[in-house]
Amino acid sequence: MAVYVWEGRTRQGGVVRGEMEAASDVLVAAQLRRQQIQPSRVRAKGAGGAKLKLPGFGGRVGDKDLAVFTRQFSTMINAGLPLVQCLEILALQQKKERFRKKLLDIKQQVESGSTFTEALKKHPDVFDDLYANMVAAGEVGGILDVILQRLAAYIEKAMKLKKQIKGAMVYPIAIMGVAIVVVSVLLIFVIPIFQKMFVDMGGELPGPTQLVITMSNFMRGNILFIIGAGVAVGFVLRRIYRTPKGKDVIDALLLKAPVFGDLIRKIAVAKFSRTLGTLVKSGVPILDGLEIVARTAGNKVIERALMSVRVEIAQGKTIAEPLGHVGVFPPMVVQMVGVGESTGAMDEMLAKIADFYEEEVDSAVAALTSLLEPAMMVVLGGLIGGLVVAMYLPIFKLAGTVG
Numbered sequence: 001m002a003v004y005v006w007e008g009r010t011r012q013g014g015v016v017r018g019e020m021e022a023a024s025d026v027l028v029a030a031q032l033r034r035q036q037i038q039p040s041r042v043r044a045k046g047a048g049g050a051k052l053k054l055p056g057f058g059g060r061v062g063d064k065d066l067a068v069f070t071r072q073f074s075t076m077i078n079a080g081l082p083l084v085q086c087l088e089i090l091a092l093q094q095k096k097e098r099f100r101k102k103l104l105d106i107k108q109q110v111e112s113g114s115t116f117t118e119a120l121k122k123h124p125d126v127f128d129d130l131y132a133n134m135v136a137a138g139e140v141g142g143i144l145d146v147i148l149q150r151l152a153a154y155i156e157k158a159m160k161l162k163k164q165i166k167g168a169m170v171y172p173i174a175i176m177g178v179a180i181v182v183v184s185v186l187l188i189f190v191i192p193i194f195q196k197m198f199v200d201m202g203g204e205l206p207g208p209t210q211l212v213i214t215m216s217n218f219m220r221g222n223i224l225f226i227i228g229a230g231v232a233v234g235f236v237l238r239r240i241y242r243t244p245k246g247k248d249v250i251d252a253l254l255l256k257a258p259v260f261g262d263l264i265r266k267i268a269v270a271k272f273s274r275t276l277g278t279l280v281k282s283g284v285p286i287l288d289g290l291e292i293v294a295r296t297a298g299n300k301v302i303e304r305a306l307m308s309v310r311v312e313i314a315q316g317k318t319i320a321e322p323l324g325h326v327g328v329f330p331p332m333v334v335q336m337v338g339v340g341e342s343t344g345a346m347d348e349m350l351a352k353i354a355d356f357y358e359e360e361v362d363s364a365v366a367a368l369t370s371l372l373e374p375a376m377m378v379v380l381g382g383l384i385g386g387l388v389v390a391m392y393l394p395i396f397k398l399a400g401t402v403g
Contacts (some may be wrong), residue, residue: 074148192217208390270357277350
C-alpha cells in the first residue's frame with residue numbers, strides 16, 4: 001500500500017490536511033468522507049514535487065482525456081453509483097489539475113441544486129454544446145449512461161478522423177520545412193564560398209550561376225526583413241481569417257482547391273453525418289441538432305448552408321429538400337437522408353453515411369500521401385540539384401577551356 005497526502009474541509013468549513021496509508025486514492029477519499037471530511041485533494045506522497053509548467057502545455061483537456069472520462073463515467077452510472085460520487089472519484093484520479101478543478105466545481109454545483117447539464121454549460125472550453133445537449137437529453141430520458149456511451153464513441157471516432165487529417169498534412173509540411181532549411185543554408189553559408197572562388201578566377205559567370213549568387217546576396221543582406229515579412233504575412237492572414245468576410249472567402253477557396261478541396265468536403269460530410277446522427281439518436285430535436293452541427297462544422301460555407309437548411313426545416317420543409325438546394329452535400333448524401341427521413345431511421349442512415357465517408361477520407365488521405373511523396377521529393381531534389389548544378393557550371397566551363 002502507498003502513503004497518500006490529503007487535504008479537505010470539515011463540516012464547519014475548516015481546512016485539514018494529513019497523510020493516510022491505503023491501496024488507492026479512491027479509498028482514501030472514501031475513508032475521509034466516513035470521517036465527515038470532504039476531500040479536495042488526494043495525491044501519492046512524493047508525487048507533488050516541483051513541476052516545470054510551460055504556458056499552453058500540460059493543462060489543456062484533450063479529446064483523449066474527455067473520451068476516457070466519459071466512458072468511465074458511463075460505466076459508473078450504469079453500475080448504480082450516485083452522480084456526485086462518480087464526479088468526485090473521477091476528479092480525484094485526474095492527473096491534469098485543470099480538469100480536476102473543473103470536475104470538482106461541477107460536483108459542487110450539482111450538490112448545490114444545479115442540474116448536471118447546467119453545471120457542464122459553465123465550462124464550455126471542455127464540454128461543448130454537443131456534449132451538454134446530449135447529456136440534457138440523457139437526463140430527461142433517464143438514459144444518461146447510454147448517452148455517455150454514445151458520446152464516448154463519438155469522441156473516439158472524431159479523434160480518429162482528426163488523426164487522419166493530421167496524417168495527411170504532416171508529410172508535406174515536414175518536406176517543405178526541410179526544403180526551406182536546406183535551401184536557406186546553401187544560399188547563406190555555402191554559395192558565398194563559391195562566389196569568392198569565382199571572383200578570384202575572374203571571367204564572366206553563366207546566367208544560372210549569376211542568378212543564384214544574386215539570390216544569395218539578397219538573402220544574406222535582407223535575412224531579418226525576410227523573416228519579419230514571413231511573420232507579418234502569417235499574422236495578417238490569421239487576422240483576416242478571424243473576420244467573418246475573410247473566413248468566408250478563405251473557406252470557399254479551400255473547398256474549391258484542387259485535390260485538397262475534395263478531401264475537405266468529404267471530411268465535412270463525415271463530421272456532419274456523425275454529429276447529427278449521434279444527436280438525433282440521443283433525442284436532441286433536429287433544429288437544435290442542426291444548429292450545433294453548423295457551429296462545429298469548421299467551415300463558414302458549410303455552416304451557412306446548414307443554418308439555411310435549418311431555417312427551411314423550421315418553415316415546414318423536409319430535411320432532404322433544402323439539403324439538396326444548398327449545393328454543398330453530394331447527391332448520394334441527400335438521397336440517403338431522404339430515405340432515412342421517410343422510413344423513420346434517420347439516425348441509422350446518418351451513421352451509415354458517416355461510416356462510408358470516414359472510409360472515403362481514409363482512402364483519400366492514403367492516396368494523397370502516395371501522390372505527395374514523389375512530388376515533394378522531385379521538388380526538393382530539383383531545388384537542391386538546381387543550386388548545385390548552377391554553382392558547378394563555371395567549374396565545368398573552366399575544365400572545358402583547359403581541355
